[in-house]
Amino acid sequence: MEALETISEINAKPFPWFRIICLAPLLLWIVGLLIIPHIQLFWLSFLQNRHPEEGFYMGNYLRFFTNPIYWKILLRTAVYAILSTFMSLVICFPTAFFIAKLLKGRWQIGLIIIVMLPFWISELVRTYSWMIMLRETGVINWILLSLGILSEPIEMLYNDNAIFVGLVYVSLLFMLLPIYSVLESLDDSLIEAGQDLGASRWTILWEIIWPHSIPGVMAGCIIVFMITLGNYLTPVMLGGKNSLYFTQTIYHQFIIAWNWNQGSAFGFLLLILSSFLVWIGLKVSRQKLTEVIK
């Protein structure tokens, strides 16, 4: 029977090993490096640091809720992340619209590449640039002193505003690109039709452009929120050792207090909070995760 099959039919059959060879590395990655480590992290968070042999222990989580400093820091971190997300949306939308709708061809591509340039550079360099701008002996102080606006230098680093500026700065692109790509896909004739029918600028913006751009806006918001909530480098560099950012609390538990169990519990709380807020974002915008991250 086999001899009767044409060459094409033999070859068209999926190579028997093909699926296995493609599946094996993927499974090793997903199961070995993601699922098992997270299960262990989860398990560890329910053990007591000094007496792990005693088994199930809720104390690591109870400490979070009974000790106000911890949940206040997490709340603070979430507020930062939400505010930074909103701020980058406000900053990016007009720019994305400008590049997507008011520029054409080479200018459009050129400007998008220019916007992307700073984001290929490491986050450390970008944040450091703000450090030397904001320091007491930094560039902004020098400018204000030379102009005579200030008589004494003021420390603009290591406070909440510095963290906020830094967080917005490092995450702008992740807001801009998704909004740019939805606006780019908006047919210009829809806007023209609105204009022909006598709609005002604001009506067109509100009735045509904004509804069309919601998927991109949501995608941008979710990505920026995630990045900001889990950021460690920028809050610590611009906010100093006492920036009170939740990732710093996790670092402290793991590396300095050497209480991995407590750190794991905090890690899971951060993960739960971020997943929950992302889930709400997806529900509100009626989107799927697989579509947001394309």
Add this chain to the structure above:
Amino acid sequence: MSSRKPGTSMTLKTIYIFYIVAFFLFLFVPLIINGIIAFNNSEVPSFPWQGGTLDWFYSSDDGRMGIFNDIKLLRSIGTSLKVSFMVAILSLIVGTTSSFLFIRENFWGKQILYIAMILPLVIPGVILGISLLVFSNELIGFLRSVLGPDLANIFITILRPGLLLVVLGQFCFICTITTLVISSRLRKFPLELEEAAMDLGASHWDAIFSITLPQLFPAIFSAGILAFLLSFENFATTLFLVGSKPTLPILLFSKLRFSITPEINAISVILMLFTSILGLIAVSVSENKKY
């Protein structure tokens, strides 16, 4: 254009243009100033301009260590290059095989696997780091109890925080990105081309290696550069997994805790040039390509 009040429309336009200019100034001024200060002959990374110098690049003085004479810094660059190269290669291989699986194959549980594959992008980097740290620690304990302390020692040295863990930790989320990039290109690639090759007698493997992969090369190459850049700058995940050999971002971070000198500006200049060039190469290779 049917604007009814030309006066307000002109002011609006002017404000808009100003806004766009301000946006780009906000984006680039800090970086440009950072770069200029690298050449300022001053001990403090700030203005006023006190004449140009290349000390922060070449000097071998103790007080003004230039980056090309700073052995620790050079070593960390070496470590970073090694790590990023391995992460890029590993992410490309697994990213390519996974893309073929997701685009070309159908099997039970594919959708769940796809969602699991995307999850690392939604997990904060810090948590990826600590979960792998915990995992390696548990694995060491497990190996000790199974193999006995002597035999286990061989594995323990590589499972401790260090290069292997850093590579695996970064791979965890960078591979998601390479998989997404490569599979979006593979989805557009016509299956007929592969089938035609197989009709002409090529095996499935031959068809993939001689038709599909070469055609996808631009996409794979630029995904590789992206992976390299993401790995090179990674901080949060690496922080928990790094051993005695720091990567460049980790070293710079610890330097900044003690003192802020224009040496950091000098390395910033190098990094800005290096990453922009790599990024531009990635864009120009994948731009205007069909797949």
